[in-house]
Amino acid sequence: MTFELRMRAYRFLKLFMKPVVKLVPQPRPVVFVGPDSALRLCRMIGEFGFRRVLIVTDAMLVKLGLVAPLRHALVSQGLDVAVFDAILPDPTYPVVRQGHEAAVAHGSDAILAVGGGSSIDAAKVIAAMVTSGKAPEKLLGFFRLTKPMLPLFVVPTTAGTGSEVTVAAVLTDPVRHEKAAVVDPRIVPAAAALDAKLMQGMPPHITAATGMDALTHAVEAHLNVWPNAETAFHAVSTVRLVFANLPRAYANGADLEAREAMAIAAFFGGLAFTKAYVGYVHAFSHKIGGTYGVPHGLGNAITLPYVLDFIKDAPYAEARLAELAVAIGAGRADEPHAILAQRFVDRVRTLNREIGIPEKITQLHGDDIPAIARAAMIEANRDYPVPKRMKLNEAELLLRRMTVVA
Ligand SMILES: NC(=O)c1ccc[n+]([C@@H]2O[C@H](COP(=O)([O-])OP(=O)(O)OC[C@H]3O[C@@H](n4cnc5c(N)ncnc54)[C@H](O)[C@@H]3O)[C@@H](O)[C@H]2O)c1
Numbered sequence: 524m525t526f527e528l529r530m531r532a533y534r535f536l537k538l539f540m541k542p543v544v545k546l547v548p549q550p551r552p553v554v555f556v557g558p559d560s561a562l563r564l565c566r567m568i569g570e571f572g573f574r575r576v577l578i579v580t581d582a583m584l585v586k587l588g589l590v591a592p593l594r595h596a597l598v599s600q601g602l603d604v605a606v607f608d609a610i611l612p613d614p615t616y617p618v619v620r621q622g623h624e625a626a627v628a629h630g631s632d633a634i635l636a637v638g639g640g641s642s643i644d645a646a647k648v649i650a651a652m653v654t655s656g657k658a659p660e661k662l663l664g665f666f667r668l669t670k671p672m673l674p675l676f677v678v679p680t681t682a683g684t685g686s687e688v689t690v691a692a693v694l695t696d697p698v699r700h701e702k703a704a705v706v707d708p709r710i711v712p713a714a715a716a717l718d719a720k721l722m723q724g725m726p727p728h729i730t731a732a733t734g735m736d737a738l739t740h741a742v743e744a745h746l747n748v749w750p751n752a753e754t755a756f757h758a759v760s761t762v763r764l765v766f767a768n769l770p771r772a773y774a775n776g777a778d779l780e781a782r783e784a785m786a787i788a789a790f791f792g793g794l795a796f797t798k799a800y801v802g803y804v805h806a807f808s809h810k811i812g813g814t815y816g817v818p819h820g821l822g823n824a825i826t827l828p829y830v831l832d833f834i835k836d837a838p839y840a841e842a843r844l845a846e847l848a849v850a851i852g853a854g855r856a857d858e859p860h861a862i863l864a865q866r867f868v869d870r871v872r873t874l875n876r877e878i879g880i881p882e883k884i885t886q887l888h889g890d891d892i893p894a895i896a897r898a899a900m901i902e903a904n905r906d907y908p909v910p911k912r913m914k915l916n917e918a919e920l921l922l923r924r925m926t927v928v929a
């Protein structure tokens with residue numbers, strides 16, 4: 524089958540995906556919000572009756588002292604707590620296998636993830652491996668969990684991925700340098716704490732990149748063609764919150780109000796894209812992240828304006844971008860959509876500059892572009908209800924614009 528025929532087949536099959544996605548339930552975690560809400564969540568884990576908890580986290584967060592108070596809150600209730608702190612950004616199959624061994628050796632009856640999307644995603648897969656007995660590779664794809672996972676509680680320490688509420692967990696194949704996702708309503712955590720105190724020490728560059736991930740989730744979900752009133756509310760709210768609060772959180776990490784608003788933005792962004800999906804930005808960024816190790820949020824932040832430039836004249840997308848421009852105060856609803864849409868794209872570029880996001884992907888190499896474009900088009904056509912068709916040569920051109928030499 525030629526590449527173009529394959530893309531057409533994917534787009535045709537998507538017509539059948541829409542009703543399925545509508546019917547699939549979207550479980551939601553119980554949410555604790557506010558300073559010290561993570562400690563309240565830990566007390567609740569004891570009250571729920573769990574006795575052996577595995578904390579899944581990364582060594583950096585242990586070093587920064589973010590994990591010790593939570594561990595203490597569990598231990599002081601008489602719980603047996605083990606810590607698995609080997610998570611690195613973009614968790615791989617071997618890492619989650621090790622985490623699974625740690626959970627089995629400990630006899631854990633619940634897992635507490637403390638960290639960014641990497642720790643939360645790894646914990647989701649570890650929790651699913653414990654009950655299903657499946658290898659991580661066997662959980663990739665849609666609806667592969669045959670049983671509920673081990674109860675999972677999460678404390679996000681970044682405000683970006685929304686993994687605390689999504690049906691997805693992203694893993695990286697360390698040999699093929701590819702990212703793939705486990706997608707299943709059964710991997711939504713049981714409860715989450717949005718505790719901005721744990722985010723106050725996040726360095727500005729991580730604040731910027733992760734915050735732009737939340738924005739990208741909302742924008743892509745809002746431009747996609749499977750909208751409903753609830754996803755629209757979550758997407759528009761996320762966009763407003765990010766524009767109002769990300770520059771503040773970037774400039775002053777201790778700004779608790781801005782940090783909390785960003786945590787809520789990330790959560791709402793997660794809700795929006797779990798139903799309405801992401802689009803070309805994520806398709807490109809997954810390949811760029813898998814190939815060069817570019818952090819997920821940074822890849823999205825750089826790619827977002829280029830993709831919006833491509834999409835903005837599609838009538839449906841133009842109207843939605845115009846709506847976002849009005850939502851962030853960049854214009855009036857009675858102005859022409861084309862002008863408003865362009866203004867929104869310009870505002871994204873300005874925001875990127877304000878928070879130190881570069882305009883190009885330095886690692887992106889011309890020789891790799893055909894393979895990245897091809898893989899990204901497969902992901903986008905197969906998985907996402909994007910508002911405008913992108914041809915392979917257009918994808919390559921877009922990537923060339925993002926290289927430093929272009
Ligand atoms: N499951 C989903 O729905 C979903 C959605 C988007 C992205 N993802 C995945 O999530 C991963 C990225 O997660 P992320 O962007 O949250 O980053 P991350 O978890 O990879 O963390 C990035 C870095 O930030 C550090 N860090 C985290 N919190 C900190 C804090 N409070 N203070 C200081 N340092 C801190 C970490 O130690 C790490 O070095 C990628 O693998 C991506 O593909 C998942």
Ligand SMILES: [Fe+2]
Binds near residue numbers: 684736
């Ligand atoms: Fe993302």
